[in-house]
Amino acid sequence: MTLQQQHCEACRADAPRITEQEARELRPQIPDWKQIEEDGEERLQRQFSFKNFAEALAFTNRVGDLAEDEGHHPALLTEYGKVTVTWWTHKIGGLHRNDFICAAKTDDLYEHR
Numbered sequence: 092m093t094l095q096q097q098h099c100e101a102c103r104a105d106a107p108r109i110t111e112q113e114a115r116e117l118r119p120q121i122p123d124w125k126q127i128e129e130d131g132e133e134r135l136q137r138q139f140s141f142k143n144f145a146e147a148l149a150f151t152n153r154v155g156d157l158a159e160d161e162g163h164h165p166a167l168l169t170e171y172g173k174v175t176v177t178w179w180t181h182k183i184g185g186l187h188r189n190d191f192i193c194a195a196k197t198d199d200l201y202e203h204r
């Protein structure tokens with residue numbers, strides 16, 4: 092089953108961070124995302140481009156709906172013509188499989204915008 096077809100599991104404080112092996116296997120499904128470290132935490136980040144602010148905001152709201160549906164929430168920076176989406180799991184201060192699932196679903200929203 093692809094990442095896009097999966098759903099997030101409820102975030103738990105004792106949930107295991109994703110292993111480097113798992114991340115290596117999943118990264119090819121989200122090739123446009125980069126893994127960054129911010130505040131000492133691993134995160135997934137991608138910048139999406141748009142014609143103007145209105146389109147950027149519409150996409151932002153769709154990602155917001157996705158987050159509510161999955162019970163898993165990103166950081167969103169919405170600017171004129173671009174939206175930067177950052178996924179990580181607050182409860183474990185790092186990356187969980189959920190973040191890869193949501194990154195893949197975010198790509199889907201962009202491709203079908």
Ligand SMILES: C[C@H](O)[C@H](O)[C@H]1CNC2=NC(N)=NC(=O)C2=N1
Nearest residue numbers: 102162163164165179180181182
């Ligand atoms: C109670 C609520 O489900 C939890 O606080 C969820 C909300 N959304 C979340 N989103 C993210 N990215 N990480 C979390 O740990 C998280 N926890």
